[in-house]
Amino acid sequence: MTEISPKHPRYASLRRREGLARSFRAGVVVPEGLIAQGRGEAFDYLLGEATLPSARRAERAAAAWLRAARHPVVSVNGNVAALAAREVALLARARPGLAVEVNLFHRTRGRAEKIARLLKAAGVPQVLGVRPTATLPGLPSDRARIDARGIALADLCLVPLEDGDRAEALRRAGKRVISIDLNPLSRTSRNADLPIVDELTRALQGIRAALGGAPGSADGVFPRFDAPAALADALRAISRNLRRSRGSARASPRPPRGSARPRRRTP
Amino acid sequence: MTEISPKHPRYASLRRREGLARSFRAGVVVPEGLIAQGRGEAFDYLLGEATLPSARRAERAAAAWLRAARHPVVSVNGNVAALAAREVALLARARPGLAVEVNLFHRTRGRAEKIARLLKAAGVPQVLGVRPTATLPGLPSDRARIDARGIALADLCLVPLEDGDRAEALRRAGKRVISIDLNPLSRTSRNADLPIVDELTRALQGIRAALGGAPGSADGVFPRFDAPAALADALRAISRNLRRSRGSARASPRPPRGSARPRRRTP
Secondary structure (H helix, E strand, C coil), X not given: CCCCCCCCCCHHHHHHHHHHHHHHHCCCCXXXXXXXXXXXXXXXXXXXXXXXXXXXXXXXXXXXXXXXXXXXXXXXCHHHHHHHHHHHHHHHHHCCCCEEEECCCCCCHHHHHHHHHXXXXXXCCCEECCXXXXXXXXXXXXXXXXXXXXXXXXXXXXXXCCCHHHHHHHHHCCCEEEEECCCCCCHHHHHCCEEECCCHHHHHHHHHHHHCCCCCCCCCCCCCECHHHHHHHHHHHHHHHHHHHHHHHHCCCCCCECCCCCCCCCC | CCCCCCCCCCHHHHHHHHHHHHHHHCCCCCHHHHHHHHHHHHHHHHCCCCCCHHHHHHHHHHHHHHHHCCCEEEEECHHHHHHHHHHHHHXXXXXXXXXXXXXXXXXXXXXXXXXXXXXXXXXXXXXXXXXXXXXXCCCCHHHCEECCCCCCCCCEEEEECCCHHHHHHHHHCCCEEEEECCCCCCHHHHHCCEEECCCHHHHHHXXXXXXXXCCCCCCCCCCCECHHHHHHHXXXXXXXXXXXXXXXXXXXXXXXXXXXXXCCCCC
């Protein structure tokens, strides 16, 4: 692998990318997961690679919902484990009773076990979903498998980087869904009751900060959240950033190239 | 691999994704290439997954530049070979004298040979760059390697899905650069003399259609092209699509979820 110079304009993003490529080689992440990461990168770039005020509000609401829930579950796939196993562990400690369940689009027993080991090494006390014992209706059989002690029982599912079909199926099954997805137009974001449009680790840190270590009361009082307004705000932020970029593109001092210039000799 | 239903709302994009994942398993595409594909997908989605009129104009200008050039070269990396080997071969036939050079960010001899074989099987008569014989100034040594008969000699480089550093180095070396890149904000797009903001296969088909089979005259007359205007147009198109999506997000009939609703029982 080429070494990246810290002077490179996108050093942080490139480092995260290399880390994911390593997890891929270790069998935690699948090729489709790398493509999904790229889609996220593009949206994060358009959002300015920072947490929007509306996303911060969504993270606070997510913390309140996690406190209010009776059986909250966070669903972990290969990308989530690769990018944020430590953050998942810290969240599970900050909200006692939060179940952690492995949930894979491309499931093999070996991969599920690898991800469970990674989560445990990061500090998650118990990992569900390695040997699924229930099914979620309305999905192809290989993607419907869930844990009877986890998602099957859950009233609230936190689904970071989730597939659109699955987010929809969870909602149809009567569960409240909190998504973390950088694409405000994705089916996952549109189907979530509480969509968080923010980068995974920033979002998990934001939720944990808002939890503040207070124990969950499981009182069933879920503060209102206006999902369409949150998504519309993220779209407005992208438009704003694009307008700024357009301004600087127009301000470019480079003259148009064309026939007016003599043909240059190559070295 | 899970089989995708043709009824899936993003069937075409998912099929392309699976094809790339296969090329990855064959060693043609590297993990970083899959992430790059995801970034492209996000921008294609925002552009409406169709060729913009401004991109069509850029493709026509690219055809005129290819005709005008004395030593045009198309640079091929793993993703380009995986997604469009056939289109590269058809372009090379439509513009006799167009050199095809393998150019890898993550170069190994084995990978370069694999890509050359793939291009030859698709109908490219001669593939340069497998054993590089020259260097491009201003790049880390492993990425500077070029072919003395190809890019080193070129007056015009067509660089699809190119890295920003390399696009910049080509331009500094005095070559005209035509890029194909879905991100109008990328350093590659911003550094190109003629940026085409379109999906790879659509762009190559567009250039080939505009070439029309006429032989190159190599007259050195490169019609003017206003690169900043082309990029600004792509950014405007994305903004327009986002505004439309925002409208439909607001029109969503889903009521906000919150404490007003009784807590539901999970099944």
